[in-house]
Each structure stands twice: as structure tokens, then as C-alpha cells.
Amino acid sequence: MSALNSTHDPARRSWIESANAGNADFPIQNLPFGAFVRGGELRTGVAIGDRIVDLRALHDTALLEGDAALACASVRDGTLNALMALDARHVSALRGALSALLAQNAPARSRLESSIDAVLPQMNDVQLTLPCTIGDYTDFLTSLHHTERHGRYKGLADPLPAAFKSLPIAYHGRASSLRVSGGEVRRPYGQYRDAEGRVCFGPAPMLDFELELAAVIGRGNPLTQAIPIDDARAHIFGYCLLNDWSAKTIQWFEQVLGPFLGKSFHSSISPWIVTDEALAPFRKAAPARAAGDPAILPHLHGVQDQQSGGLDLQLFAQLSTAAMRRDHIEPVRITHTHLDNLYWTFAQMVAHHTSNGCNLRTGDLLGSGTISGASDESRACLTELTDAGKKPLALPSGESRIALEDGDEIVLSARASAPGAVSIGFGECRARIAPALPYPHAPYPLPHGEH
Amino acid sequence: MSALNSTHDPARRSWIESANAGNADFPIQNLPFGAFVRGGELRTGVAIGDRIVDLRALHDTALLEGDAALACASVRDGTLNALMALDARHVSALRGALSALLAQNAPARSRLESSIDAVLPQMNDVQLTLPCTIGDYTDFLTSLHHTERHGRYKGLADPLPAAFKSLPIAYHGRASSLRVSGGEVRRPYGQYRDAEGRVCFGPAPMLDFELELAAVIGRGNPLTQAIPIDDARAHIFGYCLLNDWSAKTIQWFEQVLGPFLGKSFHSSISPWIVTDEALAPFRKAAPARAAGDPAILPHLHGVQDQQSGGLDLQLFAQLSTAAMRRDHIEPVRITHTHLDNLYWTFAQMVAHHTSNGCNLRTGDLLGSGTISGASDESRACLTELTDAGKKPLALPSGESRIALEDGDEIVLSARASAPGAVSIGFGECRARIAPALPYPHAPYPLPHGEH
Numbered sequence: 001m002s003a004l005n006s007t008h009d010p011a012r013r014s015w016i017e018s019a020n021a022g023n024a025d026f027p028i029q030n031l032p033f034g035a036f037v038r039g040g041e042l043r044t045g046v047a048i049g050d051r052i053v054d055l056r057a058l059h060d061t062a063l064l065e066g067d068a069a070l071a072c073a074s075v076r077d078g079t080l081n082a083l084m085a086l087d088a089r090h091v092s093a094l095r096g097a098l099s100a101l102l103a104q105n106a107p108a109r110s111r112l113e114s115s116i117d118a119v120l121p122q123m124n125d126v127q128l129t130l131p132c133t134i135g136d137y138t139d140f141l142t143s144l145h146h147t148e149r150h151g152r153y154k155g156l157a158d159p160l161p162a163a164f165k166s167l168p169i170a171y172h173g174r175a176s177s178l179r180v181s182g183g184e185v186r187r188p189y190g191q192y193r194d195a196e197g198r199v200c201f202g203p204a205p206m207l208d209f210e211l212e213l214a215a216v217i218g219r220g221n222p223l224t225q226a227i228p229i230d231d232a233r234a235h236i237f238g239y240c241l242l243n244d245w246s247a248k249t250i251q252w253f254e255q256v257l258g259p260f261l262g263k264s265f266h267s268s269i270s271p272w273i274v275t276d277e278a279l280a281p282f283r284k285a286a287p288a289r290a291a292g293d294p295a296i297l298p299h300l301h302g303v304q305d306q307q308s309g310g311l312d313l314q315l316f317a318q319l320s321t322a323a324m325r326r327d328h329i330e331p332v333r334i335t336h337t338h339l340d341n342l343y344w345t346f347a348q349m350v351a352h353h354t355s356n357g358c359n360l361r362t363g364d365l366l367g368s369g370t371i372s373g374a375s376d377e378s379r380a381c382l383t384e385l386t387d388a389g390k391k392p393l394a395l396p397s398g399e400s401r402i403a404l405e406d407g408d409e410i411v412l413s414a415r416a417s418a419p420g421a422v423s424i425g426f427g428e429c430r431a432r433i434a435p436a437l438p439y440p441h442a443p444y445p446l447p448h449g450e451h
Numbered sequence: 452m453s454a455l456n457s458t459h460d461p462a463r464r465s466w467i468e469s470a471n472a473g474n475a476d477f478p479i480q481n482l483p484f485g486a487f488v489r490g491g492e493l494r495t496g497v498a499i500g501d502r503i504v505d506l507r508a509l510h511d512t513a514l515l516e517g518d519a520a521l522a523c524a525s526v527r528d529g530t531l532n533a534l535m536a537l538d539a540r541h542v543s544a545l546r547g548a549l550s551a552l553l554a555q556n557a558p559a560r561s562r563l564e565s566s567i568d569a570v571l572p573q574m575n576d577v578q579l580t581l582p583c584t585i586g587d588y589t590d591f592l593t594s595l596h597h598t599e600r601h602g603r604y605k606g607l608a609d610p611l612p613a614a615f616k617s618l619p620i621a622y623h624g625r626a627s628s629l630r631v632s633g634g635e636v637r638r639p640y641g642q643y644r645d646a647e648g649r650v651c652f653g654p655a656p657m658l659d660f661e662l663e664l665a666a667v668i669g670r671g672n673p674l675t676q677a678i679p680i681d682d683a684r685a686h687i688f689g690y691c692l693l694n695d696w697s698a699k700t701i702q703w704f705e706q707v708l709g710p711f712l713g714k715s716f717h718s719s720i721s722p723w724i725v726t727d728e729a730l731a732p733f734r735k736a737a738p739a740r741a742a743g744d745p746a747i748l749p750h751l752h753g754v755q756d757q758q759s760g761g762l763d764l765q766l767f768a769q770l771s772t773a774a775m776r777r778d779h780i781e782p783v784r785i786t787h788t789h790l791d792n793l794y795w796t797f798a799q800m801v802a803h804h805t806s807n808g809c810n811l812r813t814g815d816l817l818g819s820g821t822i823s824g825a826s827d828e829s830r831a832c833l834t835e836l837t838d839a840g841k842k843p844l845a846l847p848s849g850e851s852r853i854a855l856e857d858g859d860e861i862v863l864s865a866r867a868s869a870p871g872a873v874s875i876g877f878g879e880c881r882a883r884i885a886p887a888l889p890y891p892h893a894p895y896p897l898p899h900g901e902h
Binding site: 135136141161162163164166167169170171172173174175176177179186188189190191199201204223224225226228229230247250253254256257258259260261262264265266294297298299352353355356357358359360361364437439440441442443444 | 586587592612613614615617618620621622623624625626627628630637639640641642650652655674675676677679680681698701704705707708709710711712713715716717745748749750803804806807808809810811812815888890891892893894895
């Protein structure tokens with residue numbers, strides 16, 4: 001469990017000036033990890049302001065020693081997985097060393113400044129990639145309000161599944177189609193029922209975003225060895241944003257054994273993994289449960305987790321359309337929510353996931369599920385924002401939306417803040433809907449009437 | 452699409468005598484691919500009788516040329532993935548060269564015989580491993596009889612989901628807990644409702660096996676690029692057996708978004724991938740649909756797939772208990788089914804899976820779902836064999852089963868046969884249920900009454 005240390009010192013500022021702006025996502029207190037392509041080579045790095053510490057280039061300066069040097073050497077192959085699998089003290093040592101090297105009064109400042117473009121390239125000059133190799137991706141369903149609203153839209157007598165308050169409900173997601181923030185999400189084809197109830201196949205008409213936070217696993221566990229709740233947070237390396245794009249019409253038709261093609265066409269994550277250590281100042285109690293909720297079973301109940309399993313984290317989604325960008329209208333914030341809206345903590349998700357002996361591997365991704373709250377502004381997907389299409393979302397361009405149209409762009413962001421701490425951000429998770437491609441070698445769309 | 456060639460010649464016999472037995476799974480016409488550990492090193496190989504061609508050792512003999520040598524060189528790192536990603540002609544060339552080298556009249560026979568233990572170790576002398584790196588594992592639900600019976604057990608008014616005849620239903624499975632045949636399956640813990648309806652947590656009381664065939668992807672597809680039905684089979688490298696172990700009580704309680712902990716504790720596959728090419732003599736028409744079934748949508752309808760998307764493949768499950776083994780009672784065959792019992796072909800599964808642009812990667816595993824048929828003997832899991840527990844399975848030891856007990860061992864096998872062809876097998880997929888471990892740091896099982 002991460003404790004406060006010198007890297008959290010709110011008085012510390014960096015000689016990288018862009019890191020000191022009040023609204024900077026990546027001040028010296030954050031130091032999140034990511035990966036990027038530079039000169040055709042895969043590299044790993046740490047974000048600071050608008051620059052990236054290139055860990056391989058830093059290692060070559062020989063400015064690091066001990067555990068920090070060992071941690072830095074582990075990522076020379078261009079993926080973070082080896083670093084993430086190390087004991088937390090190595091990562092902590094590396095963050096400590098980076099914080100010291102980047103602090104305003106760092107003795108090595110002039111040496112680093114003289115080779116700044118080699119060791120600290122501008123973030124805009126490189127191409128960010130997935131931060132690590134992700135073996136398995138699991139998506140949870142832990143917001144009570146999201147779950148209840150969807151149950152009501154489906155007309156269920158009891159909109160909350162019976163198991164919801166006993167365990168964090170989850171399903172396996174598709175790992176191969178996870179992509180880093182940026183670029184396009186291609187509108188998928190799929191089978192669905194048209195207005196007349198006929199089964200048809202074509203570009204999915206109802207695309208949605210879903211705002212989630214995802215934990216990235218550090219040390220894994222061997223098959224058959226459950227992770228006790230008290231150890232669970234120590235297996236989480238850090239967190240990133242996740243947009244779990246959904247094709248609702250495909251989902252409604254196909255869903256028997258859970259989501260499949262309605263989600264597997266693309267999922268986006270933000271490029272920077274904010275470490276569990278960096279989030280220490282923002283820890284708070286796990287969200288309280290309602291009186292009358294069932295007691296948490298012992299294997300999901302941790303004293304420390306109850307005391308500090310929450311995070312003071314606000315999350316946002318903004319939307320811009322092609323027309324808005326053309327007319328220079330600012331993107332509009334459509335969601336403002338809080339991590340408190342999750343019924344289960346990430347430690348509980350880890351403990352539950354492994355309670356049957358299932359092994360997590362370094363780099364595995366655990367999505368929280370859509371983080372919707374009770375309030376209207378905290379609805380974290382268009383389906384909820386429009387009451388399942390009944391109340392279209394009005395945009396400043398005069399347009400309205402019940403689903404995402406081609407050209408629409410969604411940007412997710414998040415900010416952790418607490419009294420006395422320098423607030424930190426997660427960067428952004430951005431992508432734009434691109435029109436469906438012609439379907440290969442098949443007569444789609446079908447001539448009218450041929451369904 | 453694989454055509455008949457010299458490797459299928461039924462007259463060809465091998466100088467490896469064990470390959471020529473009438474009931475051999477691995478005659479010279481099969482030549483399936485796998486991986487193993489030898490002297491602490493990961494190797495790849497091809498099964499022949501009771502031996503394995505060690506592809507690295509074979510490559511070192513310099514007996515191969517051209518495409519065959521290239522294919523053989525691609526697997527020097529000890530995994531099959533690079534070989535599987537090659538164009539089919541490379542694999543075909545390698546199989547052709549192996550068939551020639553292993554044929555009774557092979558000119559190189561004496562050279563290979565003189566170094567037989569280096570190039571062709573006994574299968575029993577090495578440890579078989581997962582044949583390839585599996586990025587994503589997808590499990591389908593394509594047996595109408597399995598699906599209908601389970602719908603009836605649940606008391607559904609319409610036991611067949613609406614989408615069943617429009618698309619091959621599927622869910623994402625857990626890749627990290629896939630294990631090769633052999634060894635133990637640890638009984639998982641999980642939440643379920645006890646007889647009084649209380650939510651409890653403990654070792655899962657109702658374990659089941661599920662007999663499936665799985666396709667292993669060769670060449671993948673880029674994200675957003677659907678694989679047309681006519682190309683789909685060319686993306687399948689081969690097939691293996693899959694036992695989709697299920698903890699039914701966990702599944703019943705947790706299942707909202709599909710199977711999760713009820714299956715993710717362990718899935719077993721057989722070690723040898725029987726290539727699509729080796730199966731060419733056993734191709735048959737896709738199983739006929741009933742009159743009145745909906746027409747297959749164009750993107751899932753391939754003329755060649757309809758003509759040859761089926762396989763003449765019988766599949767078997769046998770069970771032995773600890774008491775049976777102690778009393779030297781032979782394992783009892785509990786399932787005898789046929790691949791004809793699938794409503795969808797594997798090419799249709801591939802075309803559907805990628806129809807939304809989802810990318811398959813080399814090594815991805817696509818399970819068929821439990822291959823149950825209409826007859827009693829073709830029921831391919833204990834839930835069906837016992838009518839959901841109502842008719843316990845009587846065993847020759849005097850025991851009976853409605854679920855798997857600790858010590859029970861399941862062995863899956865399969866055999867392709869056709870007039871005029873040498874029949875081939877898949878080896879076995881074997882594992883034994885081991886008792887649950889004590890649960891770490893939590894008071895389980897709970898004292899009576901504390902639920």
C-alpha cells in the first residue's frame with residue numbers, strides 16, 4: 001500500500017516549466033508511465049509537463065543508481081511489463097529518483113538540460129502507444145446507478161441483478177482490439193433488428209461511449225492462488241482511463257452470454273498509467289453502503305480497503321461534432337462524475353477476480369464499468385444522458401444526439417484532488433468515430449426488403 | 452482451402468512403426484504441431500506415432516530446403532506462432548517434407564535413425580506445453596441441443612435464444628488460465644446460493660466438464676478489416692480439443708454479463724494442433740438446416756463453406772473416479788458425439804467474429820461450445836447427461852455422479868474418419884479434479900449460520 005513520501009511534496013516544483021502550471025495533468029507529483037515510438041523504436045517513458053523522460057536515454061546517462069537503475073534497466077525492451085512486475089520498492093525508487101532529477105534545484109539539471117531533446121523529448125514529437133502488453137482485459141459493472149438505469153430501460157421488474165451487491169459483476173473483454181487514445185474508431189457492422197423487427201446486417205446505427213477507469217495489474221498471481229483482499233491493492237500498478245465503445249443495437253440482439261461484437265470492435269485507453277503511489281494523497285474511504293445492504297463477505301472485506309479504497313477522483317467526458325469543429329464551437333462537457341459512484345473498490349475487484357484461483361498477469365486491464373452517478377450530469381454514457389433515446393442531447397451547434405454520429409469525437413479526462421496536495425490528471429482518452437467501410441465481398445447494405 | 456496432396460496418401464506408412472498401428476492418433480497422414488520442454492528449453496515439434504519431430508533439431512540436420520526450411524526456421528524460438536502466421540504454402544511444404552522424411556522408403560531414414568533420440572524424442576520423455584501463445588480465447592455456443600436443453604433446465608418459455616439461428620452466439624473467455632492437457636484442475640471457490648437460498652462462499656459444489664473442439668487462428672486480420680466467409684477457413688491453422696471446465700453453482704449466481712468466475716479458473720486444451728490440411732480428407736457438407744430455419748445472411752453464407760465446412764469427426768469423453776482407478780476398473784465412456792451437432796461452421800464463427808472489424812491474432816482460440824447432439828449418448832457435459840441432476844449417472848464402481856468429485860478424471864478424444872482415408876486422432880485432453888485449497892487469510896468455510 002503506497003504511503004506518502006518525498007514525491008508527493010506539494011512544495012516541489014520542476015525545472016520543466018510546463019509541469020508547474022496549475023492545471024497541468026503531469027506535475028512533478030504525478031510521474032505516470034507510458035510507452036511511445038521514437039525513430040521507429042518502441043520506448044518507455046514518464047510524463048512530466050509536456051515532455052517525456054525517455055527511460056532508455058535516461059538509463060544511458062548513468063544518473064540512476066540502485067533499485068531505480070534496476071527498474072529503469074528493466075524497460076529497455078520498450079514495454080513496461082517487466083517494470084510493472086517488479087516489487088513496488090523498485091518503482092518507488094525510480095519515481096523518487098525521477099522526482100529528484102526533475103526538481104527545480106536538481107544538481108543534474110544542467111546536465112539533463114544540455115541533452116534535453118535526447119532524454120526529455122516533447123510529448124508532441126513522439127507517437128504514444130499502448131503502455132504495456134495487455135494479456136487479458138476484464139470489464140466490471142460496479143456503478144449501481146448505471147446498472148439500475150439500464151435495468152429500467154430494459155423494463156426489468158427488478159432493475160438491479162440479484163448478485164450486484166454480493167460481488168462485483170464482470171465479463172471478459174476483448175484484448176486484441178484495445179487501442180491507445182487518438183485516431184479513429186471505425187463504425188462497426190453488425191446484426192440487429194430494424195424498426196420492423198427484421199434481422200438485418202449493416203453499419204451499427206447506435207454507437208455509444210462509456211466512461212470508465214481501469215486498473216492495470218503489476219505483479220500477477222499464480223493459477224489457483226487467490227489474492228487476499230488485504231494484498232489486492234499491492235497488485236495494482238496504476239490506473240488509466242478507458243472508453244468502452246459500445247454498439248447498442250448489436251449488443252441488444254446478440255447478447256445471450258454477455259457483450260461480444262457490440263464492444264469488441266474497439267476499446268480506447270489513455271496512454272499514461274498513473275501509479276498507485278502517485279494517487280496516495282487522494283485516497284479516501286470506500287464509498288459507504290446503504291443501510292440494509294448485505295454485509296460484505298469476508299474475502300471481499302478489508303479493513304484498510306474500507307478505510308482507503310476510494311479515490312477523490314473526478315472524471316469528465318466531452319463531445320465535439322464535425323459541425324462544431326467546423327464552426328469553431330468549443331467541445332461541450334457532457335459528463336462530470338466521481339469515482340465515489342462505484343459500489344466496489346478496485347481491491348475488491350482484484351480479490352473477487354482471483355477468488356476462484358484465476359491468475360492475473362502483469363499488464364492485465366480491469367475496467368470499472370461506466371461510472372454513472374445519481375445526478376443527471378454524472379451519467380457517463382449517451383444511453384443514460386438521453387434516457388435511452390427519449391430525451392435527445394441538445395448541442396450548442398443546434399444539433400442533437402441520441403447516439404454518436406460519424407465525425408463525433410469523445411475526450412475523457414480525470415483529475416484527482418485533495419486539500420494540501422497538488423492535483424494530478426490522467427491526460428486524455430480521445431477518439432473520433434469514422435464512417436463504416438464498405439463491407440468486403442458481400443452485397444451490403446441489402447436491397448430494400450431483402451432481410 | 453486445403454486440397455488433397457501426397458501427405459494424405461493412404462498407402463503411405465512410416466518407418467516409425469508406432470505410427471502405423473490402426474488406432475494410432477498420429478499416423479504419417481496427421482503430423483500435428485505442438486510444443487514441449489526438453490532439457491529446460493521450449494521446443495516445437497510434430498507428432499508421429501509415439502515420437503515427436505523436434506523441429507529445431509530437424510532444422511539443424513539441414514535436411515530441409517526452400518519453404519519447408521523457412522517454416523522450420525520460424526519456430527526456433529520455441530513457439531509455433533511465427534509458423535502459424537506464415538502463408539499456408541510454407542506449412543504445407545513443411546508437412547510435405549516431413550511426410551517424405553518419415554515415409555518408409557525415405558532416403559534420409561538411416562541418417563535420421565542414427566540420431567533418433569536427438570531429432571525424434573519419445574513423446575513420453577518430454578513435457579508437452581501449450582502449443583502456442585494464445586492472445587484471446589473466444590467460446591461459442593453453437594450446439595442447438597446443448598442450448599435448448601439448458602434453456603429448458605432454466606425453465607425458459609423459449610429455450611432457444613432469439614439470435615441462435617441468426618448468428619453464432621459467443622462470449623470472450625479467459626486466456627490466462629488456459630492450460631495444456633495433463634495435471635490437475637483445482638476445485639475453485641466461489642459465491643453461490645445454498646439450499647436455503649443464502650449467498651455463501653466456499654468450494655464450488657457443482658463442477659462439470661464440457662467437450663468442445665477449438666480452432667486455432669493462423670494468419671490474423673487487421674482491426675477494422677472483416678474476414679469474408681470465403682476466406683475464413685484459410686485463417687484457421689488447425690484444431691484441438693477443449694475442455695471448458697465449469698463451476699455451475701458459481702455460474703448460476705454470478706451470470707449477468709455472461710460466464711466469468713464459473714469458467715475462468717481453468718480451461719484445458721489438447722497439446723497437438725491438427726492442421727486444417729490434415730483434415731482435408733474428412734471434409735463434408737456443413738450440417739443441413741431444418742426447413743423453416745432463417746436464411747443465412749450473405750456475410751455468413753459461403754458456397755464452399757456449405758459444401759465442405761463440416762468434418763467427419765467423432766468426439767468422446769471418458770470418466771474415471773479415484774475408486775475406479777483403485778479397483779482397476781476401466782474408465783467409462785460417457786459421451787460419444789459428432790461435429791455434425793454444431794449449427795455453425797468454424798468458418799462462420801471466424802466471419803462472424805470479425806464482421807464488426809474485430810481483429811483475430813495468430814494463436815487466438817475459438818471454442819465451438821459444448822458439442823451435444825439429440826441422442827442421450829451425445830450429451831457432452833454432466834449437466835445434460837444427468838438432466839440437470841435429476842438422473843444421476845451410474846458408474847461401474849457402484850458410484851454415481853451429478854457433478855465431478857475430487858479425484859475424478861476426464862479424458863476427451865476425437866477421431867476423424869472417412870472411406871478411403873487413414874483415420875487420424877487428436878491425442879487426448881486429460882485432467883483430474885483436485886480438492887480445493889484452504890482459502891488464504893479468510894475464515895472459510897464460514898461457521899454454520901453465518902452467511
